[in-house]
Amino acid sequence: MSKHSNYKDKRLYYKKDEFKKFQELIGISFNNEKLLFQAFTHSSYVNEHRKKPYEDNERLEFLGDAVLELTVSQFLFSKYPTMSEGDLTKLRAAIVCEPSLVSFANELSFGYLVLLGKGEEMTGGRARPALLADVFEAFIGALYLDQGLTPVVQFLEKVVFPKINDGAFSHVMDFKSQLQELVQRDNKGALEYKILQEKGPAHNREFIATVSLAGEILGTGTGRSKKEAEQHAAQEALSKLQPK
Incomplete structure (x- = not known):
């Protein structure tokens, strides 16, 4: 054969x-x-x-x-x-x-x-x-x-x-999801978002938000909506937490 x-x-x-x-x-x-x-x-x-x-x-x-x-x-x-x-x-x-x-x-x-x-x-x-x-x-x-x-x-x-x-x-992914992923991966605790301030007229509002972990503020952000402000706060937090 x-x-x-x-x-x-x-x-x-x-x-x-x-x-x-x-x-x-x-x-x-x-x-x-x-x-x-x-x-x-x-x-x-x-x-x-x-x-x-x-x-x-x-x-x-x-x-x-x-x-x-x-x-x-x-x-x-x-x-x-x-x-x-x-x-x-x-x-x-x-x-x-x-x-x-x-x-x-x-x-x-x-x-x-x-x-x-x-x-x-x-x-x-x-x-x-x-x-x-x-x-x-x-x-x-x-x-x-x-x-x-x-x-x-x-x-x-x-x-x-x-x-x-x-x-x-x-x-x-959006910045909030990325931050959530990072925190969950390292078991660091729960994130907390807060709207600190709303300013400006109704047609041109500006919001200031923070994101905290275990009582420590990781990031602050501003935006035309609450969601946008929270996204920018998460973006700042990521820049601090992620290795360069």
């Missing part, structure tokens, strides 16, 4: 060892390796091998997109019990957007594993952001089909969730 009997295309055959190393790296062993190969198979590769039973990763990408949204949503829902639906949505969008998915894929060298057609390879497809983002979603879909939701969460706990915990996506 030929050593290529299971992997008739040489490129796929030689990728087999790389996929084994990849599974060792991430600490996951697929029960059905065909799902893993499919997750990394681009449509251009399938188009060049139409006589062979290869499937591209587009359907897995569709599934992975939904699984990723669910698992990230569940994590955010638990981590930020006081965050509004709108802020949760914005934060999730930043985590599952293309640039973020590309960074996750690059961190694990996904581009190296992708099976591409010759034309796509020659035009730099291996580093194309949209392709890498799709592959990351397809991998999540494949892992879900192979082993269920828990291993997906365990994988994200290594690759994605630590970045959320480190504040990598806090730029999309």
Whole structure:
């Protein structure tokens, strides 16, 4: 029997060892390796091998997109019990957007594993952001089909969730939410906002607010509304609490 009997295309055959190393790296062993190969198979590769039973990763990408949204949503829902639906949505969008998915894929060298057609390879497809983002979603879909939701969460706990915990996506949150996140993370206590002063005529009011922690004023802010003043107070507090 030929050593290529299971992997008739040489490129796929030689990728087999790389996929084994990849599974060792991430600490996951697929029960059905065909799902893993499919997750990394681009449509251009399938188009060049139409006589062979290869499937591209587009359907897995569709599934992975939904699984990723669910698992990230569940994590955010638990981590930020006081965050509004709108802020949760914005934060999730930043985590599952293309640039973020590309960074996750690059961190694990996904581009190296992708099976591409010759034309796509020659035009730099291996580093194309949209392709890498799709592959990351397809991998999540494949892992879900192979082993269920828990291993997906365990994988994200290594690759994605630590970045959320480190504040990598806090730029999309409002200042009050960022301050709340910082205080909750360090278990420093409860924040208290107060409106100290309202001044000016009714059509041009100005508010002065403070935010305190354990009786200590961390920041003071002004604004045309109470909410705006509180946001500016939180912004000042963040500048004091966050490391430079």
